[in-house]
Amino acid sequence: MKVELQILRRANAGDTPRLQKILYEYKDAQTTAAFALHDINENGCTDIDGEPVAKIRWMCSCMQKKCGACAMLVNGIPGLACDTILTEAAQNGVVRLEPLRKFPVIADLIVDRTVMMENLKMMRAWLAEATKADETVGELTYDASRCLQCGCCLEICPNFCAESSFFGMSAAMSSSRLLSVLPESQKKEFFRAYRIHFYEGCGKSLACRNICPAGIDIERLLVNSNAAAVWKRQKAFHVRKEEKP
Amino acid sequence: MRIRDSYTGEITDYSGLTIICSGGMNGVFPGMTTGTSQNSGHVTATLFAQGVQLGNPEMLQYHPTTIGISGKRCLVTEAARGEGGRLYILRGGKPWYFMEELYPELGNLMPRDVVAREMFFVRQRKDSENQVYLDLTGLSSETWQHRLSDLRAELLHYLGKDPRNEPIPVHEGIHYFMGGIDVDIQHRTSMSGLLAAGECCCQYHGANRLGGNSMLGAIYGGKIAADTAANDDSAAENAPQPVTDNEPYAAEDDAKCIRDISHILLGGLGIVRDAETLRQALQSLHQLWNSREYPVRMRNRFILAEAMLLAAAARKESRGAHYRSDFPQTDPSFRKTTVAVCENGGVQIRFRDLPEEEA
Ligand SMILES: Cc1cc2nc3c(=O)[nH]c(=O)nc-3n(C[C@H](O)[C@H](O)[C@H](O)COP(=O)(O)OP(=O)(O)OC[C@H]3O[C@@H](n4cnc5c(N)ncnc54)[C@H](O)[C@@H]3O)c2cc1C
Ligand code: SF4
Numbered sequence: 332m333k334v335e336l337q338i339l340r341r342a343n344a345g346d347t348p349r350l351q352k353i354l355y356e357y358k359d360a361q362t363t364a365a366f367a368l369h370d371i372n373e374n375g376c377t378d379i380d381g382e383p384v385a386k387i388r389w390m391c392s393c394m395q396k397k398c399g400a401c402a403m404l405v406n407g408i409p410g411l412a413c414d415t416i417l418t419e420a421a422q423n424g425v426v427r428l429e430p431l432r433k434f435p436v437i438a439d440l441i442v443d444r445t446v447m448m449e450n451l452k453m454m455r456a457w458l459a460e461a462t463k464a465d466e467t468v469g470e471l472t473y474d475a476s477r478c479l480q481c482g483c484c485l486e487i488c489p490n491f492c493a494e495s496s497f498f499g500m501s502a503a504m505s506s507s508r509l510l511s512v513l514p515e516s517q518k519k520e521f522f523r524a525y526r527i528h529f530y531e532g533c534g535k536s537l538a539c540r541n542i543c544p545a546g547i548d549i550e551r552l553l554v555n556s557n558a559a560a561v562w563k564r565q566k567a568f569h570v571r572k573e574e575k576p
Numbered sequence: 577m578r579i580r581d582s583y584t585g586e587i588t589d590y591s592g593l594t595i596i597c598s599g600g601m602n603g604v605f606p607g608m609t610t611g612t613s614q615n616s617g618h619v620t621a622t623l624f625a626q627g628v629q630l631g632n633p634e635m636l637q638y639h640p641t642t643i644g645i646s647g648k649r650c651l652v653t654e655a656a657r658g659e660g661g662r663l664y665i666l667r668g669g670k671p672w673y674f675m676e677e678l679y680p681e682l683g684n685l686m687p688r689d690v691v692a693r694e695m696f697f698v699r700q701r702k703d704s705e706n707q708v709y710l711d712l713t714g715l716s717s718e719t720w721q722h723r724l725s726d727l728r729a730e731l732l733h734y735l736g737k738d739p740r741n742e743p744i745p746v747h748e749g750i751h752y753f754m755g756g757i758d759v760d761i762q763h764r765t766s767m768s769g770l771l772a773a774g775e776c777c778c779q780y781h782g783a784n785r786l787g788g789n790s791m792l793g794a795i796y797g798g799k800i801a802a803d804t805a806a807n808d809d810s811a812a813e814n815a816p817q818p819v820t821d822n823e824p825y826a827a828e829d830d831a832k833c834i835r836d837i838s839h840i841l842l843g844g845l846g847i848v849r850d851a852e853t854l855r856q857a858l859q860s861l862h863q864l865w866n867s868r869e870y871p872v873r874m875r876n877r878f879i880l881a882e883a884m885l886l887a888a889a890a891r892k893e894s895r896g897a898h899y900r901s902d903f904p905q906t907d908p909s910f911r912k913t914t915v916a917v918c919e920n921g922g923v924q925i926r927f928r929d930l931p932e933e934e935a
């Protein structure tokens with residue numbers, strides 16, 4: 332099997348980007364873009380102009396959609412390289428890989444997503460004291476905890492940019508997890524942070540819904556988070572026994 | 577200590593105590609473990625070559641149910657068997673649920689080392705095919721919907737198989753490193769000023785590890801290490817700092833050689849080990865080493881590999897994850913920690929008594 336990989340290359344942040352085209356051959360129909368990047372880096376190859384391909388810089392850790400490191404644009408749409416099966420992703424035989432655009436580029440496909448963590452710090456999105464989760468909050472909290480902090484939702488969001496005070500869906504997911512168990516002492520402050528940094532900035536167009544590589548039920552969590560933090564419905568995260576979804 | 581951020585390339589000098597948290601040494605077996613490709617094993621190799629001791633480097637946990645996906649081994653959670661998944665192999669063309677027959681009480685839910693070993697044994701049998709399957713077809717739709725939805729999505733995505741309808745071929749795969757950088761109860765390594773916590777160090781698990789309790793090393797151990805560091809700066813002042821490798825480096829540079837070493841290691845450090853295969857592995861390792869010149873960072877990896885093989889050869893007994901077919905019994909005189917140290921360029925293996933409360 333063969334695919335033309337087009338990779339947006341930059342040696343560093345200041346470099347002029349150029350698209351490098353590589354004819355990549357593979358044997359297994361399940362081969363992912365992540366595998367191809369490792370393979371090319373390990374074994375070397377030449378591009379379609381016969382130039383040797385310099386090591387492609389990209390972020391990778393788990394190779395199985397669990398860490399969010401490898402988020403990039405795949406044919407223009409944000410996704411994970413390890414979730415991208417080449418055979419399925421190819422359009423007219425081409426898979427184009429580019430770095431996410433909402434974050435500063437470090438080199439090739441690596442971007443600096445520090446702002447996501449900084450934003451969570453600014454919201455003080457952590458438990459300041461030990462707390463107990465009762466068993467009825469399990470399912471929604473579990474869904475929220477599947478967020479990889481990959482940033483794909485931020486990439487697609489019309490309202491998010493790295494400099495803005497609107498922190499986007501990734502921050503809302505961390506908030507959801509927290510809101511379900513938040514101790515009394517943190518409520519006032521955190522509800523406020525949630526309103527300012529998420530609720531008031533989100534246009535609720537849900538452009539982010541179908542992009543999430545973790546497949547989180549964003550809409551459902553949002554309804555519950557808003558109910559808890561904005562409308563102060565204490566039991567927003569408690570799924571009552573009889574209404575098991 | 578001089579640290580280079582591997583993404584930005586920024587170099588920063590830090591003073592004071594250092595806590596190493598570099599995880600299990602997946603990169604010693606590239607593509608063959610369930611863990612992250614970020615944990616290159618480079619940190620452990622570099623420190624070991626500078627005299628930092630290792631504990632129990634021979635103790636590797638093989639998880640019974642992993643699947644090969646693009647570029648790695650992917651874990652199939654134990655919960656799949658917890659919910660009723662059954663392991664079988666085709667014997668004479670018919671499914672043989674070997675775990676249920678061999679261990680009527682716990683069956684498929686025996687500890688990881690036992691299941692992995694039995695899988696290895698049944699795969700070697702002449703009357704069996706060399707492939708073990710995990711049969712999940714009997715699980716209820718309720719289970720798939722609420723408990724194992726992620727697993728099903730993963731199997732569909734990466735294998736193109738729906739576990740509700742067909743059995744999943746599984747294989748033993750390296751999952752956890754019980755051994756690593758040797759630390760004391762305060763998480764100090766043998767080098768003053770240097771601490772280690774989490775899976776990179778050898779502290780809590782001994783020869784085996786039950787699922788779920790790496791929290792012990794990563795969270796509890798991390799806290800102990802942090803407490804030690806916060807309360808003790810006496811050592812920091814004059815501590816000899818380990819030399820870090822600040823050259824832009826990706827394990828990919830040496831990929832071929834790292835893979836060659838890993839194949840040699842797998843030959844000696846499989847689920848079932850014996851003196852002869854370990855001897856052969858050591859011999860192959862020396863041949864590879866003598867075949868050409870290597871940069872220092874590769875030399876460190878050779879030394880680490882040698883320590884793992886020598887430790888497995890020295891432990892002439894079976895215990896936990898370390899199974900020797902030539903010494904199948906547990907020998908109480910080996911109820912000790914294996915200590916590997918690199919002295920004058922050579923690897924020494926000794927055994928240290930357990931602290932009294934553990935013995
Ligand atoms: C698939 C899977 C499922 C698991 N499930 C469970 C479970 O259910 N329960 C449980 O208790 N345990 C589980 N474990 C084990 C557990 O996840 C690990 O033991 C634990 O995460 C180790 O934590 P750590 O902080 O020591 O290391 P890691 O979390 O591995 O972190 C090590 C860090 O060091 C960095 N690093 C390594 N080398 C370098 C280098 N040279 N330069 C710069 N940075 C470097 C890496 O980038 C990484 O961030 C599982 C493991 C896997 C692989
Ligand atoms: S709903 Fe729209 S505005 Fe809100 S986070 Fe998603 S994409 Fe952004």
Ligand code: SF4
Nearest residue numbers: 478479481482484543
């Ligand atoms: S919500 Fe989904 S897309 Fe957004 S950061 Fe989390 S995992 Fe990524």
Ligand code: FES
Nearest residue numbers: 392393394399413
């Ligand atoms: S490498 Fe972890 S999500 Fe792709």
